[in-house]
Amino acid sequence: MSRYSDILIIYNPVSTSGQAEQKASRMAERLRKRDLVVTVQATDYAGHAETLAYQATKDLKHPLIISASGDGGYNEVINGVMRGKQANPEAKPVCAILPSGNANDHRRSVRKRPLTWAILHNDPSPMDLLELKINKDGGTRRRYAHSYMGVGLTAHAASLLNKEELGPIKEIMIVARSIFTFRPVAITNADGRVRSYDSLVFANVPHMSKVLRVGNKSDVNNGSFRVYAQPHRAQFWLFRIALNLLLFIFGLKKLPQQSSYSFGVPRNENIHLDGEVMMLPADAQATVSIIPDALQTIR
Numbered sequence: 082m083s084r085y086s087d088i089l090i091i092y093n094p095v096s097t098s099g100q101a102e103q104k105a106s107r108m109a110e111r112l113r114k115r116d117l118v119v120t121v122q123a124t125d126y127a128g129h130a131e132t133l134a135y136q137a138t139k140d141l142k143h144p145l146i147i148s149a150s151g152d153g154g155y156n157e158v159i160n161g162v163m164r165g166k167q168a169n170p171e172a173k174p175v176c177a178i179l180p181s182g183n184a185n186d187h188r189r190s191v192r193k194r195p196l197t198w199a200i201l202h203n204d205p206s207p208m209d210l211l212e213l214k215i216n217k218d219g220g221t222r223r224r225y226a227h228s229y230m231g232v233g234l235t236a237h238a239a240s241l242l243n244k245e246e247l248g249p250i251k252e253i254m255i256v257a258r259s260i261f262t263f264r265p266v267a268i269t270n271a272d273g274r275v276r277s278y279d280s281l282v283f284a285n286v287p288h289m290s291k292v293l294r295v296g297n298k299s300d301v302n303n304g305s306f307r308v309y310a311q312p313h314r315a316q317f318w319l320f321r322i323a324l325n326l327l328l329f330i331f332g333l334k335k336l337p338q339q340s341s342y343s344f345g346v347p348r349n350e351n352i353h354l355d356g357e358v359m360m361l362p363a364d365a366q367a368t369v370s371i372i373p374d375a376l377q378t379i380r
Contacts, residue, residue: 083118085117086142087118087143087145089119089120090105090108090109090120090121091105091123091124091130091133091146092149092150094123096149096151096154100181101154104179104181105181106121108197112197112200115201124154130161134146134158134159134160134162137165138165139169144175146176146177147177148179150178152182153355154182155178156354156355158176159226159227159376160224176379177199177200188380200379208227208302208376209302209304209371210227210376211369213226213368213369215361215362215367216365216367217362217364225372229284229286229354231281231282232266232346232361233282234263265278266278267350268346269344271344278310278313281308281309282309283369284306284336285301285307286301302373302374304373305339305340306338306339308336308337309336340371341371342370343369344366346365346367349362352367
């Protein structure tokens with residue numbers, strides 16, 4: 082007997098040249114051989130995975146929602162699940178990712194067992210989520226991330242990577258090119274002072290954008306996230322940016338851990354959440370927090 086009321090696999094039909102559809106279909110077939118009822122659902126537009134995950138969480142008793150995607154598709158699913166839990170506090174959704182994207186940073190960071198085996202034999206386990214709260218003109222918007230958030234160099238590199246069909250050499254070339262098109266970001270700190278930063282990163286896992294790292298170990302249950310804050314210096318800026326990039330490629334170590342971090346942005350700035358890029362509007366106040374054990378997962 083299944084421990085789940087429903088199993089839903091959500092996939093993007095254009096992800097990685099159709100591989101997401103193939104992987105979703107193969108997983109559904111394997112689970113159905115175990116007499117499990119599985120629904121496979123394609124997305125039709127950007128944000129559709131969030132809507133599907135929201136409806137499943139709101140309407141179903143104890144669903145397992147599998148995202149056949151990369152980090153961006155899974156980001157949509159967990160945001161839909163978090164909204165669904167607000168609409169239905171009794172909901173008990175469980176999430177999993179079937180890696181089908183370009184980077185698959187989250188799955189690489191947290192994988193314990195083959196996913197089909199884990200679904201059939203493992204109990205769900207809790208995982209922390211990052212929450213971004215944006216306050217602007219008296220309104221508040223919330224978004225969640227399973228792996229990382231960042232402004233500055235990493236957000237700029239992620240925005241360039243998202244525009245291209247990628248291969249290993251091309252990825253490194255794009256990230257290197259980002260050095261020459263990057264501008265530092267203005268951040269208003271908690272003391273009210275505005276400073277320029279090359280990078281400001283909040284990470285729940287060590288991998289970002291496939292070639293970047295903020296550590297060597299995952300700990301998604303410790304109630305905190307890693308913070309990497311690199312102030313900008315005008316002197317030798319190109320050397321500093323190149324060094325910054327090399328640190329990300331080879332892995333940053335011994336970063337401070339925090340459970341909350343607040344900052345403002347005097348002008349529009351990109352922020353990336355699990356590889357997806359969105360805009361922080363000018364004069365917004367942002368707070369990044371950790372939500373302990375926010376998500377039940379199979380990994």
